[in-house]
Amino acid sequence: MPDRPFHHGNLRAVLLDQAEAVLRERGLDALSLRELARDAGVSHGAPRKHFIDRNALLDALAERGFVRLADEIHQAATRVSGDHARTLHAAGSAYVRFAVREPALLDLMFAAKVDGPSEAVRGAAERLFGTLAGIMSEGVEAGIYDARDVDRLTLVLSATVQGAAALTTSRRITTPQGEALIDDAIRLFLAGTATDR
Amino acid sequence: MPDRPFHHGNLRAVLLDQAEAVLRERGLDALSLRELARDAGVSHGAPRKHFIDRNALLDALAERGFVRLADEIHQAATRVSGDHARTLHAAGSAYVRFAVREPALLDLMFAAKVDGPSEAVRGAAERLFGTLAGIMSEGVEAGIYDARDVDRLTLVLSATVQGAAALTTSRRITTPQGEALIDDAIRLFLAGTATDR
DNA sequence: CGTCAGAGTAGACACTGCCTACTAAGTAGT
DNA sequence: ACTACTTAGTAGGCAGTGTCTACTCTGACG
Numbered sequence: 001m002p003d004r005p006f007h008h009g010n011l012r013a014v015l016l017d018q019a020e021a022v023l024r025e026r027g028l029d030a031l032s033l034r035e036l037a038r039d040a041g042v043s044h045g046a047p048r049k050h051f052i053d054r055n056a057l058l059d060a061l062a063e064r065g066f067v068r069l070a071d072e073i074h075q076a077a078t079r080v081s082g083d084h085a086r087t088l089h090a091a092g093s094a095y096v097r098f099a100v101r102e103p104a105l106l107d108l109m110f111a112a113k114v115d116g117p118s119e120a121v122r123g124a125a126e127r128l129f130g131t132l133a134g135i136m137s138e139g140v141e142a143g144i145y146d147a148r149d150v151d152r153l154t155l156v157l158s159a160t161v162q163g164a165a166a167l168t169t170s171r172r173i174t175t176p177q178g179e180a181l182i183d184d185a186i187r188l189f190l191a192g193t194a195t196d197r
Numbered sequence: 198m199p200d201r202p203f204h205h206g207n208l209r210a211v212l213l214d215q216a217e218a219v220l221r222e223r224g225l226d227a228l229s230l231r232e233l234a235r236d237a238g239v240s241h242g243a244p245r246k247h248f249i250d251r252n253a254l255l256d257a258l259a260e261r262g263f264v265r266l267a268d269e270i271h272q273a274a275t276r277v278s279g280d281h282a283r284t285l286h287a288a289g290s291a292y293v294r295f296a297v298r299e300p301a302l303l304d305l306m307f308a309a310k311v312d313g314p315s316e317a318v319r320g321a322a323e324r325l326f327g328t329l330a331g332i333m334s335e336g337v338e339a340g341i342y343d344a345r346d347v348d349r350l351t352l353v354l355s356a357t358v359q360g361a362a363a364l365t366t367s368r369r370i371t372t373p374q375g376e377a378l379i380d381d382a383i384r385l386f387l388a389g390t391a392t393d394r
Numbered sequence: 395c396g397t398c399a400g401a402g403t404a405g406a407c408a409c410t411g412c413c414t415a416c417t418a419a420g421t422a423g424t
Numbered sequence: 425a426c427t428a429c430t431t432a433g434t435a436g437g438c439a440g441t442g443t444c445t446a447c448t449c450t451g452a453c454g
Contacts, residue, residue: 008433027311034410043434045413050432054411103309109367112300114224116368125369155370156357156382163360170306171313172322173352185353192389205402231441240403242444247401251442 012050014040019061023104033057059118062109066124069098069109070131077135084139085190091135092161092182099165100175106165132158145193153193160185209247211237216258220301230254256315259306263321266295266306267328274332281336282387288332289358289379296362297372303362329355342390350390357382 008014015036022031033054034044051057076094080086099106109125117125133154139145145153164185168178205211212233219228230251231241248254273291277283296303306322314322330351336342342350361382365375 011432027309032410033412042432044411045435046433048412048433052412104311107304107309110363110369112224112304112366113368114301122369129369152378152381153385155364155374155378156385159360159364159378159382160353160357161360162363163356163358166307166359166363167352167356169309171310172307172319172326177352181349181352181356184349185356188350188353188386188389190389192385192387208401229441230443241441242404243402245402245443249443 008040008042008046011040011042011046015047015050015057016060016064019057020064020102020105023061023108024102027104028058028108031058058108059121061105062111062117062121063124065102065105065109066121066128069095069106070124070128072098073128074131074134077131081138084142084144085186087135087138088157088186088190089183091132092164092186093179095161096165096168096175096178096182099169100178103169106169110162110166129154129158132161144190149193157189160189205237205239205243208237208239208243212244212247212254213257213261216254217261217299217302220258220305221299224301225255225305228255255305256318258302259308259314259318260321262299262302262306263318263325266292266303267321267325269295270325271328271331274328278335281339281341282383284332284335285354285383285387286380288329289361289383290376292358293362293365293372293375293379296366297375300366303366307359307363326351326355329358341387346390354386357386 018036018039019031022036031054033047033051037044037047040046047057051060073091073094076090077087080090109121116122133150136145136150136154136157140147140150161182164178164181167173167181168175173181215233215236216228219233228251230244230248234241234244237243244254248257270288270291273287274284277287306318313319330347333342333347333351333354337344337347358379361375361378364370364378365372370378
């Protein structure tokens with residue numbers, strides 16, 4: 001392939017984008033480094049200069065996924081800021097929408113790797129958790145939660161939302177059911193915290 | 198291999214057991230049909246007579262997983278039957294214990310397959326959901342929930358518990374944290390339903 | 395006793411991830 | 425401006441995998 005310049009320029013980014021598309025359209029099993037290389041018009045060994053492993057590529061995808069999910073939740077939350085209950089619903093809704101749009105990616109993000117997540121992935125996941133913690137601390141300022149409980153409550157919120165997303169992406173329930181579920185779950189969450197404290 | 202009788206006898210069961218062990222010890226990526234066949238002392242084509250696909254094997258594993266999880270929850274719940282709150286805690290605790298013991302299997306059970314779950318897997322998952330629904334309906338009889346809400350509440354419970362398990366298996370939190378999380382979540386769940394109705 | 399379906403064998407094919415040696419290109423230092 | 429060095433891409437090879445196919449063995453049943 002002599003027409004293309006030797007240096008691709010931004011192969012890494014292109015590979016990630018393509019990989020994300022494959023993940024979205026054909027799932028994790030269909031994701032092949034060699035195919036990515038072919039589609040990028042590059043030799044089959046080229047990706048190795050950017051990702052030592054197939055696993056490293058997957059880690060990078062998961063990391064990006066966490067960052068994007070955190071951003072989407074943050075934006076959805078700030079759009080309705082002020083009313084904490086509405087903020088919570090917006091965040092949960094954004095979460096399931098992401099899940100429906102990128103089921104395989106979400107799977108990857110929460111995959112049960114044998115040796116646990118890489119440092120980078122762990123950090124990105126922390127960012128997501130931090131976003132939710134930020135929303136919860138708004139609730140503390142509004143006098144809805146006790147500051148001592150906020151960490152544990154954030155964890156419960158995370159679990160609930162992630163669980164609703166998982167039920168949806170695994171097609172245990174339909175997308176509309178998933179959205180209804182999120183609403184119920186958050187209503188219940190708020191009801192529980194109100195009386196708990 | 199002329200010493201072994203031609204017919205293995207129960208190859209299917211042996212393959213499933215071995216596969217489950219591999220999943221537990223080395224994760225999904227390490228699961229190879231050919232290796233399973235070798236370890237079972239059988240030619241590499243033999244598994245095909247029982248599982249048309251690698252995917253079919255995985256589906257069978259997921260199915261068994263759902264059945265076992267449902268059973269374990271059922272047993273844990275009946276052991277403390279009578280007090281609904283304790284039953285709920287026991288069920289949730291059994292769920293996370295299963296998750297910690299079989300992280301890769303749980304992953305498989307809730308994997309976001311492109312074409313959704315197979316009929317068999319869906320059925321087995323339904324059984325798990327039914328078990329939880331049964332526990333919830335005890336709460337209805339005890340006057341804790343309104344019968345009209347029980348389906349939606351069961352869904353919320355499922356999501357919460359599955360989310361807590363996912364956070365644990367993906368190593369976002371430690372096992373003790375996971376157990377504490379389940380307790381918090383169920384306490385909150387009960388608090389929310391008590392005031393909600 | 396013959397036939398027939400089910401279970402296992404063996405070989406092939408295309409494909410994958412990974413490794414290695416090589417080469418091309420840009421960058422920095424003198 | 426030349427040289428050394430690092431980075432990015434190439435090309436070939438290797439072992440392993442999933443899947444397909446044609447073949448063979450074996451037990452059961454009419």
